[in-house]
Amino acid sequence: MTSQGGSQEVVSGGPADVLSSRVFSYRFDQAIRGMLYVYIFSLPFSGLLVIERNGFILLTVLMGIWCAVNRRHFFCRTPVDVPLAAFVLWVGVSIPFSASPAYSFGEFAKLLQQSLVFYWVVFFFQSPTHKRRIMTMILGMLIVSSVYGIWQFDSAPTRKYYFIESFLGSEVALTTFLVMTLPLTAAVAVYACEPWLKRLGVSTAPLAVACQLLTFSRAGMLALFVEVIVLAGMVRTRLMTALAGVVLVISLFGAGALFYISDQNELSFIPVKTKLSAYNLVSRFKAWELGFEKVLEHPLFGSGYGKNMFQPVSQAQLDHSEEVPMAHGTHNTLLDVTVGAGVPAGIAFLWLMWMIGRTGLCQFLATQDSTERTWSFALFLMAIGLFVRLFFDHMWVGSLAVLFWVMVGMAVRPVFSKI
Structure with missing residues (x-):
């Protein structure tokens, strides 16, 4: 009986169980990748917003199960970790000082979502x-x-x-x-x-x-x-x-x-008609001027993180009787971040964008693999072009911000192997 029991113990913990565990892990990884494909595909289509929102919830649950089953986490070291952590940390610190902490916390949660998607993509799409x-x-x-x-x-x-x-x-x-x-x-x-x-x-x-x-x-x-x-x-x-x-x-x-x-x-x-005039630019200049004034009033923690926080602040200065009224928003991502979360957040944002562009260029010059060169060069170009675009409109929000982090995650190589 003893020998039979010992034989059963060997079988229960033998190669068959190890193989079964590896098959399950592989299939579970494939399921997460498949869900990520669907999630990424839904990002530029406003009609698929329900898939995007519910897809993120499902991915969060799946990743929680993945971490529990594998007894590890999915974070990989990348060149953008430090500026990203600095930006996220300072935005989080500024929330209690916001004019509307509840709204700013909701926007901060979206920033955390974007960061999670970035690390998911880095981990699962290195092949x-x-x-x-x-x-x-x-x-x-x-x-x-x-x-x-x-x-x-x-x-x-x-x-x-x-x-x-x-x-x-x-x-x-x-x-x-x-x-x-x-x-x-x-x-x-x-x-x-x-x-x-x-x-x-x-x-x-x-x-x-x-x-x-x-x-x-x-x-x-x-x-x-x-x-x-x-x-x-x-x-x-x-x-x-x-x-x-x-x-x-x-x-x-x-x-x-x-x-x-x-x-x-x-x-x-x-x-x-304003496409052929300086109307929009003048209205933006007025908003930028007010934004700088608000930065001087709250230079450390800002007035409240979030794209829609500037509108209540600027409401008193709006005069629709003017020939060119002031724009309702900052129409500038750097200024919006600085007004909302303070000068340190603005500096962290600049550091983050610079590091993303620099990483793309360094990887492009260092590798000979065609796929990596393609993604790295695309990242370098995107960082420059998008920074110019964001100077006139704050569009680093919502699904576009998530897509931005997807593309950064596809291009950035982990510094070391998965940890």
Whole structure:
């Protein structure tokens, strides 16, 4: 009996159980990856918001189970850990000093969500196969969004769609999405080894650029132009130099032609007349001036973290009888963060964006792997273009902020192996 019992103990803890445990772990990892694919796909589509919200809840539960089963955590050391931790920590410290702590805490929770998604992506998508799949999926999302946005364009005065919004719910969200994803198309077109993937990048770029131009977003066009200049400077081929020259000529010719036309009422294809004036810029200058005043009033902890906190603060200064009233928001991510959580938060944000761009550039120069070079170069371009875009609108929020961290997570390599 003793020998039989000993034999049973060996069998119960033998190779079969180990293999079964490994199979379960592998399948559980695959289930989490599958859910992450669905979650990432839903981000640029406002109609899929219910999937995004419930998907995050489900992923949080799955990751809690994963940590309990594996008796470990999923955090990986990355080059952006310290500035990200500094930014998150100071925003959290500033919450009790907010004019509306409950609202600021809700916005802080969203920041924690974005950080979690970043580390999930870093942990589960390090394989080149998954990196290429996410790359292809984002390009597919960009094609669909660009085609639908171009289809929405209507030059008639009685247009069905006043602004080109595509699936993102607003014109400013669409332009920000294009600024974030266009660098990936350029990187794929230049550095991808697979011919089909390179052709996909080459064919996607013109659609996205056309959609960006048809939004008539001056901040979006400026960010696009900066990205093209950086691309030409980095690649340094005749083709890229010619491309940058073409973009410059088209931009200058288009702007000159529009300003040459005196009667803006004849330009039915432009959604609002202020696109050809300094109206929006003047209104932003007024908001920025007030924002600097609020920073001086609360330099350490700010007035309250969150995009919508500035509107109650500026309400008393709004005068709709003025020819150019002040904008309702800061329309500047750096200023909004500084007003909301103090100067230390603004410095941490600058540090974070600089470290993200620097990491992309350093990885690009250090590796010869085509997939890693593609993602790293895209990250470097995106950090520059998005910073320009965020200077005129605070769009580092919501689903776009989550997508930003997804792309950072896809590009950033862990400093060491998983811990």
